[in-house]
Amino acid sequence: MSENVLHLENVTMQFGGVVAANDVCLDVNEGEIVALIGPNGAGKTTVFNVITGVYPPTNGRVTLRGKVIAEDQPRGKMRKLYAGGHAYEYPHTVNQTPDRITKLGMARTFQNIRLFKSMTVFENVLVAKHMNMKAGFFRTALHLNGAEERRMREDTLKLLEILDLTDVKDEIATALPYGKQRRLEIARALSTNPSMLLLDEPAAGMNPQETEELCAFIRQIKERFGLTVLLIEHDMNLVMDISDRIYVLNFGALIAEGTPAEIQQNPDVITAYLGVAET
């Protein structure tokens, strides 16, 4: 039984009157590739955003390797509006900022690619190493951190080589073709030395050929960097191919959990995606 990495307990996210995620419970264990799927608008990216500290949860708790990174219960106006479950079981308020969570070893990519538009491929990956820099402000500003800077650059070059981006390393990031931009996003996330990787729709906009390559690619980097992966995805081929376990979300709530084989048979999942058969 491998160790638990990420644990979501009764996570509810409510915006005003809209419950975007409702009582979501989720676990990802060491070395697994877990997928979070569901129709559009099901709340998947919302769950990601709670996990990575972008939104504080309205209710519930998120732990990373046992350490609580987000926790809260309805407060203020939300007390009256709250429409989720398990309210008032999480009295502490914890809300780690995204940068802290990345420092704890969890990195993410974005659904709409968010590369640094004015920087080159090389710089995009290099800047992700800034958080691990040991030198202080003055030493860095006065360029007295030569050895460390050199090491960061070497590591960046190595990473670009592994991810097959060396030939474009001096291009401005947004000038790359779409597929390479996606790869760059992943490269940048990897540059932070994570132990867990969150991928938000990595196959969006790809044709079947590219998706197959992506599948192999994800397996490859998982092995190479010893990662645990949680991904959001719509492409069922990729999901069924690559995942160890799958969670299915619909209208913000979990409707199913299991292995790919189990999920494919699950009637609730089929209804959610395809609707009820007309008789």
Add this chain to the structure above:
Amino acid sequence: MFDTVLPYLLSGISVGGQYALIAIGYTMVYGILRLINFAHGDVFMVAGILMVYISASGIPLYLSIPLVLIITAGVGFAIERVAYKPLRSAPRMSIMISAIGVSYTLQNLVLYVTGGLNQFYPSIPFISQSVTIGATSTRMVTLITPVLTLVLVIALVLLINHTKIGMAMRAVSKDFETSRLMGIKIDNVITVTFVIGSFLAGVGSILYFTNYSTVIQTSGAMPGLKAFVAAVFGGIGSVPGAVVGAFIIGICENLLKGMDTILIKAGLSKSMLGITTFSDAFTFALLIVILIVKPTGLFGEKQTEKV
């Protein structure tokens, strides 16, 4: 005691109404374009200068007033077309810099034309008459301003809520892109917004300069800034909010101006504390407090950004 406070209260209500007329322009433009129109205060000033020159050229008041209002609305329209429309798809900073550029240009144009000398605003009969209330003597304009402001604001709110163009304006301020997709002629909506805002600023300038009587190129800076604070205070994008904010700021500012005197009269202080110097700074302090405590203002709505 009330007699001591009254003059400041009255001038506060009066200038509050004038700020409100300017603030509406800021809030409407921000609501639609998400732009802080830094040049709006200078449009207000230009309206004042126009009145000086038009009336000095012999045109009678019943013609010059409408002429000034029309030209001011035209200036607002022209600024939008020339300096903002081309930058609509540019990053936000560019259009704000353009607004600052327009403000700089207007001030320099007026400085050039007037030679930097104080211009004297023509005296408009009836509203510049003296009027006595209680033990205070003030001018007609002080009483007319709040009334006129309320009338115009009510008319505007009716327009926004009950006409087709008003509905278009509301739609555009809620969602720019979708409104375009739904076939709303964005250019027209934006034009109407700027025209209304500038027109109201023109009215405000007539009332304001009747009271303050000198106009120079920097006359629009402070009122403009204060009106903007009023708009933020009331909830940027909300017309009633801007009006409420403006009156509050006008009243507080004037009470502060008289605070030294009031405190002495009330026996709470023996000498002039010099609080008056801070009547201007008060507005900014209020702005900062509001931005920190409730950035959406009194009547604003919270907007979450989708990541």
Add this chain to the structure above:
Amino acid sequence: MIQAQPTIKPKKLDAATIITIAIIGVVYLLAFVLEQVMPATSMLFTVLKKGATYALVAVSMNLLNGFTGLFSLGQAGFMLIGSYAFAILTIPVAQRLSVYQYYDGGLVQFSLPWLVAIVLAGLFAALFAFLIGLPVLRLKSDYLAIATLGFAEIIRAIFQWDKIGTLTNGSNLLRLFPTFADFNVRDESGQVLVYWSTFVPFVIAGVCIAFILMLINSSYGRAFKAIRDDETAAEAMGINLAKHKMIAFCTSSFFAGVGGAMLAMYANSVQAKSFTTAMTYEILLIVVIGGIGSVTGSVMSAFLFVASSEWWLRFLDQEQMIGAWKVPLLRNGFRLVVFSLIIMAVVLFFRQGIMGSRELPDLFRKRHKLAGKGARKA
């Protein structure tokens, strides 16, 4: 095209950089030599001194607005703090009674060396920036602009308040502190032997701008650019937004304070009411004309701006006659009108400014395969 030398070495000490360094060296040499040979009252030196000051302030503003993406309009406020700090700390004790004539000689009764005072001027400005930044830096860009503008106005009001006149001299101006002219070496009869009054501001501005350049080219500089490009992504990549924004804000304000001190030394007197929002607007416009995101651009643009407004375009303000015909339009104030129109033209049609986001060495380099080289959208 694969580059022969991969980007391991942080500094490309290539031909372009060497040419740039050489050019800068020549400029400094000229600044020194020209002052020895030309009449000291020449407009050139006014432009050079004021230009150097504005160059520093423009670069400091570019660091904040252009490189980190924080649209702040508070520069004049920090310059004011720096100016006052410098003046207050360096007025010779013997002169204080005459300067602070309404305040019994004033509160501060000691006097520090100018170099110490310049550093303190920057530190005071940075301190105020820290305090202001705590509440203000988390605001969205447009609100940040207005909040910083508001703070600058509040600072200006406070410094004119006569209740603290023993420190600030209230609404009276501060004078008799060390100025650039004091750096000239004189003999016993008062004749100047060696002119340093232009070289010194060049050195001060040069050292500061060099630091800022090094900062921009360091890991922190990359973090700032990441924040500018996409805050959310930057945060996801482990960059603490609050901390880095504060660093950028305080650094920028430190140098604005130093710039304020330099302004005091240039103008020979300091008065709160000259530090208006119009001053901030002018600096912003200088930055825009030079190119947001280019230090070289800010420096060039600052000198061009000062030269035009103090010197070259002066003729537009004077009535000119061609034979018996009076040229229309030319009179006092026309210069500023022309200026404003040029600025609007740049803002509307040349949004990249003079340099876009390139630096001087880039002008000498052969065009690389860099897509969008320097053409980062303003």
